[in-house]
Amino acid sequence: xxxxxxxxxxxxxxxxxxxxxxxxxxxxxxxxxxxxxxxxxxxxxxxxxxxxxxxxxxxxxxxxxxxxxxxxxxxxxxxxxxxxxxxxxxxxxxxxxxxxxxxxxxxxxxxxxxxxxxxxxxxxxxxxxxxxxxxxxxxxxxxxxxxxxxxx
Amino acid sequence: xxxxxxxxxxxxxxxxxxxxxxxxxxxxxxxxxxxxxxxxxxxxxxxxxxxxxxxxxxxxxxxxxxxxxxxxxxxxxxxxxxxxxxxxxxxxxxxxxxxxxxxxxxxxxxxxxxxxx
Amino acid sequence: xxxxxxxxxxxxxxxxxxxxxxxxxxxxxxxxxxxxxxxxxxxxxxxxxxxxxxxxxxxxxxxxxxxxxxxxxxxxxxxxxxxxxxxxxxxxxxxxxxxxxxxxxxxxxxxxxxxxxxxxxxxxxxxxxxxxxxxxxxxxxxxxxxxxxxxxxxxxxxxxxxxxxxxxxxxxxxxxxxxxxxxxxxxxxxxxxxxxxxxxxxxxxxxxxxxxxxxxxxxxxxxxxxxxxxxxxxxxxxxxxxxxxxxxxxxxxxxxxxxxxxxxxxxxxxxxxxxxxxxxxxxxxxxxxxxxxxxxxxxxxxxxxxxxxxxxxxxxxxxxxxxxxxxxxxxxxxxxxxxxxxxxxxxxxxxxxxxxxxxxxxxxxxxxxxxxxxxxxxxxxxxxxxxxxxxxxxxxxxxxxxxxxxxxxxxxxxxxxxxxxxxxxxxxxxxxxxxxxxxxxxxxxxxxxxxxxxxxxxxxxxxxxxxxxxxxxxxxxxxxxxxxxxxxxxxxxxxxxxxxxxxxxxxxxxxxxxxxxxxxx
Numbered sequence: 001x002x003x004x005x006x007x008x009x010x011x012x013x014x015x016x017x018x019x020x021x022x023x024x025x026x027x028x029x030x031x032x033x034x035x036x037x038x039x040x041x042x043x044x045x046x047x048x049x050x051x052x053x054x055x056x057x058x059x060x061x062x063x064x065x066x067x068x069x070x071x072x073x074x075x076x077x078x079x080x081x082x083x084x085x086x087x088x089x090x091x092x093x094x095x096x097x098x099x100x101x102x103x104x105x106x107x108x109x110x111x112x113x114x115x116x117x118x119x120x121x122x123x124x125x126x127x128x129x130x131x132x133x134x135x136x137x138x139x140x141x142x143x144x145x146x147x148x149x150x151x152x
Numbered sequence: 153x154x155x156x157x158x159x160x161x162x163x164x165x166x167x168x169x170x171x172x173x174x175x176x177x178x179x180x181x182x183x184x185x186x187x188x189x190x191x192x193x194x195x196x197x198x199x200x201x202x203x204x205x206x207x208x209x210x211x212x213x214x215x216x217x218x219x220x221x222x223x224x225x226x227x228x229x230x231x232x233x234x235x236x237x238x239x240x241x242x243x244x245x246x247x248x249x250x251x252x253x254x255x256x257x258x259x260x261x262x263x264x265x266x267x268x269x
Numbered sequence: 270x271x272x273x274x275x276x277x278x279x280x281x282x283x284x285x286x287x288x289x290x291x292x293x294x295x296x297x298x299x300x301x302x303x304x305x306x307x308x309x310x311x312x313x314x315x316x317x318x319x320x321x322x323x324x325x326x327x328x329x330x331x332x333x334x335x336x337x338x339x340x341x342x343x344x345x346x347x348x349x350x351x352x353x354x355x356x357x358x359x360x361x362x363x364x365x366x367x368x369x370x371x372x373x374x375x376x377x378x379x380x381x382x383x384x385x386x387x388x389x390x391x392x393x394x395x396x397x398x399x400x401x402x403x404x405x406x407x408x409x410x411x412x413x414x415x416x417x418x419x420x421x422x423x424x425x426x427x428x429x430x431x432x433x434x435x436x437x438x439x440x441x442x443x444x445x446x447x448x449x450x451x452x453x454x455x456x457x458x459x460x461x462x463x464x465x466x467x468x469x470x471x472x473x474x475x476x477x478x479x480x481x482x483x484x485x486x487x488x489x490x491x492x493x494x495x496x497x498x499x500x501x502x503x504x505x506x507x508x509x510x511x512x513x514x515x516x517x518x519x520x521x522x523x524x525x526x527x528x529x530x531x532x533x534x535x536x537x538x539x540x541x542x543x544x545x546x547x548x549x550x551x552x553x554x555x556x557x558x559x560x561x562x563x564x565x566x567x568x569x570x571x572x573x574x575x576x577x578x579x580x581x582x583x584x585x586x587x588x589x590x591x592x593x594x595x596x597x598x599x600x601x602x603x604x605x606x607x608x609x610x611x612x613x614x615x616x617x618x619x620x621x622x623x624x625x626x627x628x629x630x631x632x633x634x635x636x637x638x639x640x641x642x643x644x645x646x647x648x649x650x651x652x653x654x655x656x657x658x659x660x661x662x663x664x665x666x667x668x669x670x671x672x673x674x675x676x677x678x679x680x681x682x683x684x685x686x687x688x689x690x691x692x693x694x695x696x697x698x699x700x701x702x703x704x705x706x707x708x709x710x711x712x713x714x715x716x717x718x719x720x721x722x723x724x725x726x727x728x729x730x731x732x733x734x735x736x737x738x739x740x741x742x743x744x745x746x747x748x749x750x751x752x753x754x755x756x757x758x759x760x761x762x763x764x765x766x767x768x769x770x771x772x773x774x775x776x777x778x779x780x781x782x783x784x785x786x787x788x789x790x
Contacts, residue, residue, distance in 0.1 A: 030215045035236050067293050074290040078283060089279040090336040104214075111215045137243045144250050176453070182445075189452050196456050196463070203467040227466065230414060234459060237421045241452050244425060248432055248445040255438040 001051050009051035016044040020127075027123040028116040034126025041127065042134035054142035061139060066132040073128030080118050080125065092117040161202035168195035182252065182259045186245045193238040200231045275340055277321040278333040278356040281366060282405045284314050285373075289398035296391035304381050307394045311374045314401070318370045322363040326771055330785040331358040332411075343786045351473045351786055357411025359782065360771035364623060365408040365535045367768070368630040369528040371753060373401045379638055379746025380521030382739070383645055393433060393519070400426040400525055404532045411786065413465065413544075414472045416536060417458050420501070423529050424451030430526065431518045440517035447514040450500060450507070457497040461490040474544050475786035478779065483548045491549060494540050495557070501533035504595060505564040508588045512572075515584040520641035521746065523580075524634030527587055531626050534591065538598055538776060546779035547606055555603025562595030563702065566709045573716050578650045579724065580640040582716060583633070586676065589709060590629050596706065597622025597691045600698045601777075611777065614694040620773040621690030624765060628675070628683045628757060635750040636672035639665050642739045642747070643724060652720065657729035661736045666725045668747045673721060675754055677714035683754060686761040 024037030048057050084091030094100055094117035102115045113120070156163075168191055175188030204224035212225035253259055273280070288310035296303045325331055333340050333356040343351045358366075377397060384393055403423025410416050428451065432444025466472060468487070469480045481487060500507035511530075518526055541554060569589025576582040601619030604610035642665045643658065644650050659666045675682035688710060696703040738744070757764050775782070 030213045031211070033232075035232065039239075071290045071293050075287070078287050078290070081283070084336070085276065088333070088335060088337055088340050089276065089283070091338075092336065108214050108219055134239075137247075141243075141246065141250070144247075185449065189449065192453065192456055196459050199460065200463050203463055226472075227463070230459075230462070230466075233414075233418060237418070237455075240425055241421070241448060244428060245445065245448055245452075248428075248441055248448070251432070251435050251441045252438070252445065255441065 001053075006051050009047050013044045013047065016047065017041060020044070024123055024127045025113060025120065026111075028119045029111050029113060034123040035130050037123070038127040038130025039134060041131045042138065045131075045135040046138055049138060049142050054139060054146065058139050058143060061135055063136065063139075066136045066139075070129050070132035070136070073125045073130075073132065076125035076128070077122055080122055083118065090118075092119070094118050094121070158207075161198060161205075165195050165199045165202065168192075168198070180261045182249050182261055183246075185261070186242065186249065189245070190238065190242055193234065197231045197234055197238075200227045200234065203227055273317070274320055274324050276333070277317050277324065278331055278358050278409050279335065280317045281314060281321060281370075281409060282356075282402060284310060284317060285398045285401045285405065289395050289402065292395050292398065293391045296394075300390065303391065303394065307377055307398065308374070308381070310398070311370070311377050311401070314405075315370045315374055318363070318366045321358060322367055325358055325360065325363050326767065329359075330775070330781065332356070332785055333358075350471055350476050354415055355411045355473055355475075355786060356409050357475065357782070357786060358409050359785075360768075360773070360775035361535060361538065361623070362408045364627060364768055364772040365532060366405060368627045369401070369404045369408065369525075369532060371749065372524045372528045372630050372634050373397070373404075375634065375638075375746045375749040376521045376523075376525045377746075378749065379641075379743050380519070381742040383520035383641065383743060387434065387519070389433075393430075396426045396430050396433070397522060397525065400430065400522075400529060403427075404525075404529055407532050407536050411475060412473050413462050413477065417455060417462060420458065420533070420536070421451075421455050423532070424448065424455060424501075427451075427526050427529055428514075430522050431514045433519050433522075434517065437517055439513070443510075443514040443517050446510045450510045454497040454500045457493045461493040461497070464490045464493075473786060474539070475783045478544050478546065479783050479787050481545070481548055483545075487545075488549075491545060491554070495537070495554070498533055498537035498540065499561060502530050502537065502591055502595075503565075503588055504561045504591055505568050505588070508565065508568065511588055512581050512584045515587065515637075516578065516581045520638070520645060520743075523637040523641065524630070524750070527634060527637065528630050530587070530591070531594075531630055534594060534626065541598075541602055542605075542776040543779055543782045551605050552603055555599050555601075555605075558595050558599035558602060559702065560599075562592040562597075562599055563705055564592070565589065565595060566592030567705065570709050570712045570716065574712060574719075577652050579643060579652050579655075579720060580637070580650050582652075582720065583636050583640055586636075586713065586716070587633060589713065590625070590633060590676070592709070593688065593691055593706065594622045594625050594629070596695060596702060597625065600695050600702075601773075604698065605777070614697040616770075616773055616777065617690055618694030618698070619776060620765065620769050621687050621694060623772050623776075624683075624687040624690060624769045627768070628687050628754070631750050631753045631757070632672045632675040632682075632684060635668055635747060635754060636676065638743070638747045638750065639669040639672065642743055645743070646736050646739060647733060652723040655724045655730075656733070657725070657727045658733065658736065659725035660729060661733065662725075662738050664738055664744050665747070668751050669721065669725065671751050671754055673717040675758070677717055678710045679714070681758055683757040683761060683764075686758075686765070690765075 020037045020040035023032035023040055027033030081090045084093045095103060100114055100116050100120050102112055104112055104115045172188045172191035172195060176185055179185055204227035206221055206223050209221045209223040212222040249259060292303060292307060295306050332343060334343050335354045337353055343355055384390055399422060403419045403426060406419030407416055428444045428448035431447050432441045434440045464486050465477050469477050471477050503511040515523060515526055566589050569585050569592060573582045573585035597618045601615045604615040647655060675684040678684045678688040692703050692706060
């Protein structure tokens with residue numbers, strides 16, 4: 001791709017990543033959440049593949065790294081579910097505790113991210129899984145559609 | 153007349169379902185069949201979001217929001233789940249089309265139907 | 270009650286899920302470690318399911334509410350409807366869970382040897398465990414949207430497994446057909462769920478059933494649900510994807526994919542008996558299911574008779590045997606409103622259908638594994654090219670005989686017991702159905718005689734003189750299913766009274782199902 005596209009991609013990628021992170025972290029107080037933020041994150045991978053070619057991106061995002069991150073995200077989600085096993089599965093043990101533990105007021109209230117208990121942590125876990133998974137899918141398809149020897 | 157205007161999303165859902173069924177049944181190119189299924193998924197998602205609407209409602213988030221009637225949040229969660237599932241199935245279908253193309257050299261459904269009976 | 274029994278419904282779903290995501294990480298440590306890990310987690314699953322089954326048979330329906338203060342608090346304070354996700358385990362759920370966890374264990378042990386020549390084995394075991402998660406989820410859940418999500422997990426894993434050996438074009442084509450058919454079916458299911466939520470503001474099966482008035486939208490939802498679930502089972506008229514998908518599936522996963530079809534059949538029973546039950550027009554829906562069953566029986570076996578590919582022949586018998594189950598359930602459904610007829614023959618028909626489900630999971634799974642064993646050793650599935658393997662592969666021949674006699678309904682095997690219950694009950698309902706079922710049974714025996722004679726008897730062909738018996742893990746896998754078949758054959762009345770009749774009564778007792786969630790609290 002031409003110099004203009006590559007420069008713009010370099011310039012835009014941090015902004016996309018920041019927006020994705022905003023969606024992930026604010027999932028429990030406003031719109032957003034794990035999948036939404038993860039998909040926005042992965043759209044930066046798509047931009048990099050289009051701008052720089054799948055071979056170059058695949059040399060940074062190796063497959064076993066993506067598999068590890070994806071499994072780590074999924075395992076974190078399930079283990080957070082087991083954390084409440086003293087009561088029932090998925091019980092919200094972190095409400096009232098120092099980690100994301102504030103209890104918000106009922107009804108409309110100003111935004112407080114430090115609430116929610118296990119929900120923001122589960123959002124982060126799902127986002128890890130989604131980013132790794134979608135990036136792996138994009139890299140696999142971009143690599144598969146290359147003719148041998150050509151880099152698109 | 154206002155009845156039709158209020159129910160316009162559901163007419164759109166019906167139209168999208170009819171178009172997607174027509175595409176799935178008549179198109180021979182496999183990628184177009186996948187597009188038809190994606191259209192069907194979008195129609196069902198639109199149906200789910202539209203059935204949660206309450207007249208004069210706002211988005212169901214308490215953050216700095218007005219004290220007001222809110223639309224139903226559960227269909228929005230169902231739609232999100234359906235979108236995620238749709239992404240996964242579309243990815244799987246497209247990967248399988250890449251493999252079929254590698255084997256048979258075309259994405260035509262007639263040419264790739266090897267097994268009969 | 271101790272912690273294991275209390276949490277066993279959710280453990281039965283999350284143990285294979287946890288194992289599925291640890292498998293790629295453990296796979297770095299070597300194939301032996303990974304195989305041991307997968308088999309251990311499936312053995313743990315079997316133990317949890319047996320604990321859950323004993324609790325359900327002793328104490329009735331088990332409820333598990335995710336995220337509540339106590340596991341049985343279905344309706345939170347100051348609410349009037351259940352809002353959390355509720356797992357509701359009754360007799361039908363544990364019947365299917367016992368069958369599918371045993372089949373998954375046998376299939377995984379069989380795969381240890383048969384998947385060795387392939388690459389990407391970590392992903393194979395991950396997909397196998399995710400398929401098991403999907404099956405467990407559909408069987409144990411009490412929430413309709415949860416059933417949709419697990420149905421999609423099952424479909425995606427099944428399609429990826431069917432297309433696993435991407436170097437064969439018919440495998441990729443089969444997987445592609447499966448994912449297209451599953452996507453459309455699941456979307457129809459989601460439309461029906463949307464219709465229910467729009468009317469009754471509830472996603473829980475018991476809550477919807479409690480609030481249901483049989484409006485026109487409910488009739489549309491019933492049509493969508495029956496169409497979607499009959500397609501996922503592989504009943505006629507949507508049986509065309511079954512042979513193309515199940516034939517090229519890798520060895521060891523064919524019984525598990527068949528168990529996933531039976532799970533969708535159980536979901537259909539859950540919908541028509543527990544969700545709608547007495548509120549719908551029973552004669553119409555009952556006859557619809559009976560006709561689907563009879564057509565499946567007949568078309569399945571007639572298509573099977575002309576096959577020369579051994580595994581494709583057995584997969585057509587999959588369609589045919591599902592017809593028996595649909596026939597039994599349809600007769601039970603058609604007379605549901607008449608207590609006298611239910612006590613006379615309706616209960617026995619439904620029990621025959623459910624007994625046939627668990628029998629089929631075992632002996633049909635065994636037959637599919639023997640066909641794959643022949644492919645593994647001989648390199649071909651064509652019956653015209655085989656011959657005389659009875660001397661070289663004695664174990665496979667013995668297992669095949671057990672499975673073939675059971676499926677043809679030869680006494681004293683378990684296939685005879687379940688078919689006898691279906692014949693007796695359907696004769697009192699309509700004699701024509703029994704005659705068709707008997708003819709289909711004779712044709713089944715004919716096609717398996719053909720397979721036995723082509724593959725195992727006769728002089729050994731010169732190119733197969735060096736063929737040895739299959740490796741140990743494949744023998745163990747087939748042995749588990751054969752032992753289960755023989756055990757049920759030797760003690761049919763204990764199995765029917767202890768396992769099948771509780772499942773039948775759980776399905777017939779819609780009021781009990783509703784009150785476990787709504788009334789008990």
